[in-house]
Amino acid sequence: MTNGPTDTRPLSPHLTIYRPQMSSMTSIFVRVTGVALTLGFVLIVWWLLAASSSPAYFDKVNGCLTSWFGILVMVGSLWALWYHFLGGVRHLIWDMGYGFEIKTADMMGYIMIGGSFLMTALTLVMIGLCS
Amino acid sequence: MSFKTDKGRVIGLGSAKTGAQHWLSERVKAVALIPLTLAFICIIAPLIGAEHSKVVAKFQNPINAILIILFLYVTFKHLADGLQVVIEDYVHSKPAFITLILLTKFICYGFGFAGIFAVAKLAFSA
Numbered sequence: 001m002t003n004g005p006t007d008t009r010p011l012s013p014h015l016t017i018y019r020p021q022m023s024s025m026t027s028i029f030v031r032v033t034g035v036a037l038t039l040g041f042v043l044i045v046w047w048l049l050a051a052s053s054s055p056a057y058f059d060k061v062n063g064c065l066t067s068w069f070g071i072l073v074m075v076g077s078l079w080a081l082w083y084h085f086l087g088g089v090r091h092l093i094w095d096m097g098y099g100f101e102i103k104t105a106d107m108m109g110y111i112m113i114g115g116s117f118l119m120t121a122l123t124l125v126m127i128g129l130c131s
Numbered sequence: 132m133s134f135k136t137d138k139g140r141v142i143g144l145g146s147a148k149t150g151a152q153h154w155l156s157e158r159v160k161a162v163a164l165i166p167l168t169l170a171f172i173c174i175i176a177p178l179i180g181a182e183h184s185k186v187v188a189k190f191q192n193p194i195n196a197i198l199i200i201l202f203l204y205v206t207f208k209h210l211a212d213g214l215q216v217v218i219e220d221y222v223h224s225k226p227a228f229i230t231l232i233l234l235t236k237f238i239c240y241g242f243g244f245a246g247i248f249a250v251a252k253l254a255f256s257a
């Protein structure tokens with residue numbers, strides 16, 4: 001943290017000055033999906049509380065989450081969860097000191113983007129098979 | 132766990148706070164969340180939109196209930212950690228900073244324990 005207005009030291013180059021790269025952009029979206037998932041998990045807790053309250057209230061909340069808007073938020077959260085999951089795994093790989101070569105880092109970015117959509121689709125297929 | 136040297140601690144230089152511990156505990160939670168998230172998706176995703184009796188039956192199985200309770204506990208802690216870092220990075224006014232950090236903790240612990248309570252109630256209801 002800087003010390004507010006009294007601190008006039010220049011900041012190091014930030015988002016506005018760097019050319020977007022695969023690694024930085026996909027990493028920023030790990031943060032964005034993480035913050036956005038707050039809503040998804042608040043809704044899941046609401047749904048769990050409803051299930052533990054009464055069948056009538058559960059039907060109401062369940063109906064809310066499976067309305068067209070509810071489905072949009074739930075499927076969006078599912079994608080965000082898979083993206084954040086894959087991004088988290090990549091960050092753990094980086095933390096262990098692997099995958100810093102540009103080619104590898106770029107490839108992991110593509111895997112995150114493609115994998116998040118693929119895993120979302122697979123989860124939806126699994127849900128379809130279960131119900 | 133502290134990564135400070137004894138001398139560094141005595142003369143009070145270097146990191147004054149608990150950055151290394153925060154960083155390390157974030158990683159521990161992230162690693163734990165790999166299997167727990169997979170369990171969460173397998174258990175919860177098919178239940179969204181399902182009948183009430185099916186949801187109750189699912190959580191009457193202790194393995195499902197325990198996995199979801201663990202998932203909620205670690206996830207909401209991980210969420211509190213993550214939101215704290217985002218606030219530290221972007222919010223530079225002290226009153227707003229303190230307000231947001233408090234709000235984040237209250238919301239994360241509130242919803243986390245509410246979720247755990249709900250799962251426990253479902254698991255224990257006969």
